[in-house]
Amino acid sequence: MSSALRTSHTELFNFMQLIRIPISAALAGLLLFILSGCGSEALLTNVTASSDIITPNGDGVTDELAISYTIGAPAKISAVIEDSAGTRYPIRQQLQRVPSSEPYTLIFDGTVPGSGQGVRQRVLPDGSYTWTLEAMPDDGGSPMSQRGEFKVENAAATPPTIEDLSVTAEFSPNEDAVDDVAYFSYRLPVSATTTISLSDEQGAPIPFISDLPEDATVHSHIWDGKRTDGSLVDSGTYTYTITARDEVGNIVERQGEIVVDNPGRSRAAITFTHIAPVEVSLGSVITMTARIKNTGDVPIRTQGPPSGYQYTTNNSFSSIEDGQYAEKGGGFWRVGLDWGGGHGYPFRWALSSRPPEQWAEPGKFDYLQPGEEVEVTGSVRIEQREDRMQFYVGLVHEGVGYPVNNAGRTLICVGIPHVETKCPRHAP
Ligand SMILES: [Ca+2]
């Protein structure tokens, strides 16, 4: 069988040489006359292949087949690869070409569209194949085609895979610290270039991860429900497509759906602050009163300690009550009090005027609903030996930042005799 194939390769080679070599011009002209369907301009000529064997394994040596051709009239070019079992793989379809004295070149890298099973593009396995190049003239005349044979050897025909895939089924990107992001997690057995994209119910694409080189290990990515311009997507069902491409061109993909539920942005404003008294002795207590309004379109989630809790300047939200009010991974909002050069708002209280047993999750967290305004009080016993303390109020969106910072600055004079002259609060 291989001897028969070899014979046909030789014949092909000779045939193409006939077309290419000038001394065979008369014969070539006759052939082209026949091939062109008796047209006045030869539609498809000088069709040559760079080789009759390719080894698509990424080593840079005969990885590709270059098929060059000349077009004599405006035409659409298509190319098909066919294996020995008769399966056809279109590799180019209806490419518009205009006449040119310069030859066109079509590069075939050994890959063809995959046939289901999550394989989008794959390297052909070792074997014997034919390529067929067809030109369909724009003027409605007869198409012309040329074909050749080639072999694939040493092919890297094992595609990459996307294993252990886990994707969040439903999430609500509304900054309330509950299911705000979607997780993609998978394992690549071989290194690959990964792309993750989403599309909405109308098919509009939302790029997420683009052509990211990844090693053969476990990978995870977090989607926050935003487009690349930062805008939030709408509620709905989105289709994700993860593709992994290896260095030789095998491409596999996995698809699934993600439900985006009630996306929104949380916003809040401080509408009132008051810190008093402004003259205290060491060991006495100051009290902050603040009013906070949810000015966004989604509920704000908040945690304790509750309004009314008293700190000392020697502790903070993360140290009190066995750490139960430490930051919980982001997304919670609280009102904070700080002083001096900034300590990251060590004193924080829940944005709720309800007692903890009446919270949405009693003792754990509560919500400040859109449009709702609450008054929160908090006190701090002054145990620092500083005589001038500039206190200020802020909103803390934990893990995100300080949406309101440095509000209601108030100078507190601590344990100073003759305070009117030694700790003036009003600039002259
Ligand atoms: Ca090679």
Ligand SMILES: [Ca+2]
């Ligand atoms: Ca959420």
